[in-house]
Amino acid sequence: MDLKQFELIYKENRVKIKDKSNIESKLETILGSNNYSTKDIDILAYSKDSTLIGFNWEIEGKVAGFADFITWPETVEQISEILKLANQEKIPVIPYGEGSGVVGGAIPIYGGIIIDMKKFNKVLVINEKNLTVTAEAGINGMNLERHLNAKGFTSGHIPQSLYTSSLGGWIAHRAAGQFSTKYGKIEDIILGLEVVLPLGEIINFKTIARASTGPQLDKLFIGGEGTLGVVTKATLKIWPYPEKRALISYVFPSIESSFDAVRKILREQIYPAVIRIYDKFETARHFPDIDAVKDKVMIIFLCEGTSQLVDLEEKITKEKCTRNSGIECGKGPVEHWLETRFRVTETSSMPPYKIVFDTLEVATLWDNAAEVYHLVLKSMNEFKGVLMTSAHVSHFYPNGVGIYFSFGGVPPKGTSDFKFYQECWDTTIKAVLDAGGSIAHHHGIGINRSHWMDKEWGVAMKTMRQIKKVLDPNNILNPGKIYLETWKRGEN
Numbered sequence: 001m002d003l004k005q006f007e008l009i010y011k012e013n014r015v016k017i018k019d020k021s022n023i024e025s026k027l028e029t030i031l032g033s034n035n036y037s038t039k040d041i042d043i044l045a046y047s048k049d050s051t052l053i054g055f056n057w058e059i060e061g062k063v064a065g066f067a068d069f070i071t072w073p074e075t076v077e078q079i080s081e082i083l084k085l086a087n088q089e090k091i092p093v094i095p096y097g098e099g100s101g102v103v104g105g106a107i108p109i110y111g112g113i114i115i116d117m118k119k120f121n122k123v124l125v126i127n128e129k130n131l132t133v134t135a136e137a138g139i140n141g142m143n144l145e146r147h148l149n150a151k152g153f154t155s156g157h158i159p160q161s162l163y164t165s166s167l168g169g170w171i172a173h174r175a176a177g178q179f180s181t182k183y184g185k186i187e188d189i190i191l192g193l194e195v196v197l198p199l200g201e202i203i204n205f206k207t208i209a210r211a212s213t214g215p216q217l218d219k220l221f222i223g224g225e226g227t228l229g230v231v232t233k234a235t236l237k238i239w240p241y242p243e244k245r246a247l248i249s250y251v252f253p254s255i256e257s258s259f260d261a262v263r264k265i266l267r268e269q270i271y272p273a274v275i276r277i278y279d280k281f282e283t284a285r286h287f288p289d290i291d292a293v294k295d296k297v298m299i300i301f302l303c304e305g306t307s308q309l310v311d312l313e314e315k316i317t318k319e320k321c322t323r324n325s326g327i328e329c330g331k332g333p334v335e336h337w338l339e340t341r342f343r344v345t346e347t348s349s350m351p352p353y354k355i356v357f358d359t360l361e362v363a364t365l366w367d368n369a370a371e372v373y374h375l376v377l378k379s380m381n382e383f384k385g386v387l388m389t390s391a392h393v394s395h396f397y398p399n400g401v402g403i404y405f406s407f408g409g410v411p412p413k414g415t416s417d418f419k420f421y422q423e424c425w426d427t428t429i430k431a432v433l434d435a436g437g438s439i440a441h442h443h444g445i446g447i448n449r450s451h452w453m454d455k456e457w458g459v460a461m462k463t464m465r466q467i468k469k470v471l472d473p474n475n476i477l478n479p480g481k482i483y484l485e486t487w488k489r490g491e492n
């Protein structure tokens with residue numbers, strides 16, 4: 001295999017490393033001969049994450065970006081040494097969890113050194129009294145959850161990518177699990193962190209239920225997307241494994257009435273672990289066998305916890321749905337979701353048919369949630385080449401929602417897959433901003449959204465870039481993501 005046969009998508013900023021063999025021998029001194037590689041096959045394996053356009057590229061013989069070295073450190077000190085070396089040599093470093101990110105966050109667009117966190121895979125301690133688990137950041141999500149379940153606990157963080165994502169990746173992208181309405185998102189679950197800063201310093205944020213000790217610096221790294229530090233260890237909240245579950249589903253005449261029902265449930269401080277609203281397009285797609293769903297909006301609920309609590313949550317959930325024009329559909333739709341919730345093959349089956357497909361999640365308050373939903377679908381449907389659009393809503397707060405859009409289409413003649421993809425994204429993001437929403441709910445920024453960050457944050461983005469510069473003066477850690485740097489590596 002020859003890497004030169006692939007066309008590189010992001011090639012403008014690629015760093016030329018002059019004395020590769022010198023760097024290689026320094027990496028060998030830090031890591032030993034088994035924990036790094038420069039083999040083409042490894043370089044190719046780390047040239048992408050799970051960004052869906054990557055499937056289209058693969059078919060066309062294109063690759064997002066190549067790293068120069070792949071490393072698998074085993075200790076925090078080794079990570080610190082790699083970062084010190086990278087600063088001396090001005091080489092980019094890209095932390096890599098399991099590559100399930102969907103915005104290009106782990107793609108080595110500048111080349112450099114990949115730090116794969118795979119060997120940081122241990123559960124270190126479960127404290128049953130404090131209800132905490134401490135684990136290394138490279139641990140696979142399913143392995144962590146299975147370990148907890150075997151001891152009678154759950155972390156409550158169950159993303160659809162549970163089998164293919166890591167604890168560090170969740171923290172880096174501010175992830176949200178399917179059961180998040182009860183247990184919270186990753187930022188609600190993390191209580192303590194260990195991070196290696198870009199210059200190599202190792203810092204530990206103590207595990208504490210809450211503190212009033214000035215600005216909470218640790219929060220900077222939740223959502224840092226591997227640009228401000230490498231997370232090596234974290235302590236998470238855990239909960240006793242639920243004693244009972246109630247499965248409930250209702251259909252509604254419109255997206256507005258479904259929103260009203262959920263909003264009124266949450267106002268009562270009732271938190272079903274899972275709430276999913278499927279718009280009428282997704283309802284038709286997921287539940288074609290149920291007559292009552294035709295042209296309707298389905299909501300599934302899953303309440304869990306102690307028996308008494310679940311009974312109360314079920315009662316109030318049902319009351320609110322009925323009062324807001326809901327028609328009960330039983331347990332079937334929830335059982336269907338439980339069986340299929342980790343199945344994602346339909347998205348990867350489209351590129352061979354030249355279809356460009358992607359999903360995109362955004363956030364908004366309740367008062368403009370319906371507006372964001374309608375405006376985005378309208379803008380997307382007016383876009384030439386788009387064949388389908390739909391949405392579901394699976395993350396809720398008493399104050400607002402995260403809406404998850406899907407689009408698919410075929411680029412018009414003369415437009416490349418990538419251009420079409422970028423334009424579909426930009427159309428959606430613009431519609432969200434116009435309607436007062438936020439450009440990302442839980443997939444992060446990565447490459448796909450970085451050019452919208454100034455619009456999203458306004459002048460605060462200047463401060464964000466200054467923070468990056470203080471922590472990473474040589475801009476070695478995951479360059480090209482989040483900030484769209486205004487300075488180059490090594491320029492102080």
Ligand SMILES: Cc1cc2nc3c(=O)[nH]c(=O)nc-3n(C[C@H](O)[C@H](O)[C@H](O)COP(=O)(O)OP(=O)(O)OC[C@H]3O[C@@H](n4cnc5c(N)ncnc54)[C@H](O)[C@@H]3O)c2cc1C
Binds near residue numbers: 104177
């Ligand atoms: C089918 C599918 C379903 C998904 N479902 C969900 C879902 O339900 N909820 C959700 O939130 N997301 C979901 N995602 C997106 C993805 O799984 C998350 O973004 C996840 O958090 C990425 O974890 P990862 O370990 O794969 O990280 P990677 O993709 O390897 O990396 C993501 C980013 O994190 C950085 N990073 C990784 N590890 C570290 C570390 N230890 N320290 C510092 N930075 C690090 C990388 O540099 C990169 O910027 C889904 C993705 C797919 C493909």
